[in-house]
Amino acid sequence: MVNKRIQKLLQNTRGRSRRAESSNRGLNGENESQVVTPPHSPSETPNTELELQHNVEHGEEGSSQRSQNTRGRTVMRDVHSLGPNDLLVVRFNERGQPYGEMQPTLSNFVGTIARNGNLLPLSFLDWRKIPKNRLDLAWGSVTARFCIPTRHRNIVMQIMGAAWRRWRTEVKATSYDPNIPFDELLQIRPVPHKLTPEVWETLCDYWKKNERTSKINRENAHKKQRIHAQGRINIPTLEDKFFQENGVKPTRIELLELSCRSKKKGGAPIDDEAIRHEALLNEAVKRHLQDMPEGTDPRQVHEQAFREVFGPEHSGRVRCLGAGALPSQVFPEQYKRSHCQGYDTASDVTEKFKEMEEKIKDMEAREGAR
Known part of the structure; x- marks a missing residue:
């Protein structure tokens, strides 16, 4: 069941789409409103069910652990339950960045995809090493709820990658201790987020080997001078x-x-x-x-x-x-x-190529005369 907030967003989206169609403005000026129907493949359905199940589990787990005055982790059940005909339209500026009233909704939803252990597990040591088929499924989960043209995929996946790294950092901060041996760590703290003990041990070994790099990154993070104080508004x-x-x-x-x-x-x-x-x-x-x-x-x-x-x-x-x-x-x-600077233009390269051809012909003519 879609809640009132999403219903209002859908009404605004449909109203904007009708105004855009009536005026036939298309892509106009610097700010654009994209209305594209993304393709839906049968392969997205099982992944969607796994994703919803994963988010519900995390929602229940968060509600049992949170204190009285704190909210649980965002799971975006209302957006996950949208049908194929209720797609949310996201606007992008001339630099390809999402903005407007739908931007926080997109950002929160992408965060739930990044925390989906069935789709993007923490067992990968680097975001760049996640297989392309998993990233394609993650992108398909986004386009199943939002109207986003393919040319904006890079920025959406960049947002997802940043959310995945933040989630991995949070798991490390809450479940890992470099000063405790792995065998003792298993006895003190459970393996987080349904990872197998073997995968969790691989992650712990990786973090331990890169402790010096992590320390440098933490020091650089503390050097940050400017703070964004507008919350989810980008x-x-x-x-x-x-x-x-x-x-x-x-x-x-x-x-x-x-x-x-x-x-x-x-x-x-x-x-x-x-x-x-x-x-x-x-x-x-x-x-x-x-x-x-x-x-x-x-x-x-x-x-x-x-x-x-x-x-x-x-x-x-x-x-x-x-x-x-x-x-x-x-x-x-x-x-x-x-x-x-320092590079030849196409016309310069052509001129130099012609000069070389002429020199080669002169050399061949001289050899023939001998």
């Missing part, structure tokens, strides 16, 4: 709300301020680090505005100030734009220039 959704209210897209400085402000504190910065960053950014913006001629685009000033305070971007990532934002999408001109 950066693209904040960006869209800002655009709807102001008619222009926010700069990265404005996105940083939006994501690091607390609702409980009346919109104040979440911590002292956020206050310090805002002060540094405001000072840099004022200094750049004084040096720039009149009529300079404020967005350009904000970008320069942001780079001055936070330094160069990490490889393959863009700060403050959320997961999935690539430098080639955000800075296309700069990306092309940096990647073209």
